[in-house]
Amino acid sequence: MKKIQRQSLIRRIITEQPVSTQEELLTKLQEVGVKATQATISRDIREMKLVKSHDENKQVRYALFSQPSETLNEERLKSAVKREVLKIQIVQFMIVVLTEKDGADVVTNWLDEAAYPEVAATIAGVDTFIVICRSEEDAQAFAEKLEKMRE
Numbered sequence: 001m002k003k004i005q006r007q008s009l010i011r012r013i014i015t016e017q018p019v020s021t022q023e024e025l026l027t028k029l030q031e032v033g034v035k036a037t038q039a040t041i042s043r044d045i046r047e048m049k050l051v052k053s054h055d056e057n058k059q060v061r062y063a064l065f066s067q068p069s070e071t072l073n074e075e076r077l078k079s080a081v082k083r084e085v086l087k088i089q090i091v092q093f094m095i096v097v098l099t100e101k102d103g104a105d106v107v108t109n110w111l112d113e114a115a116y117p118e119v120a121a122t123i124a125g126v127d128t129f130i131v132i133c134r135s136e137e138d139a140q141a142f143a144e145k146l147e148k149m150r151e
Helices: 003-016 022-031 038-047 070-084 104-114 136-150
Strands: 050-054 060-064 085-091 094-099 119-124 128-133
Touching (some): 003 038, 050 104, 070 136, 094 136, 104 119
Antiparallel strands (some): 085 094
């Protein structure tokens, strides 16, 4: 199967049913006769800009990322922070953020899309993420911004 056909099928699968892992997506593709490797699926996910998001039942699932406006990005980030973030702690030029289980990647997806100039990078685990800022002052200011989003 050609890449464009496979990606079209992936798009259909993730919009019709919840898929939360690459392995689950690979299994669903194999069920309909598509032969692909984990590496291929990983590339497809990256190329298609799929993001993990919580559905209405708070289950993590892949979703299509559409380029929303900056205001919409900010609102989605604020909503994710309010829903997922439990604790914010500054450590020098970094911010350590504790979240609900499976919440870290949801918040960092929107945080990365917002592309704040004071943020150099984010690293996400299951229930913790780290925001690496460009300076201690940036970390302090950005932590305050995150706290305001929680209100």
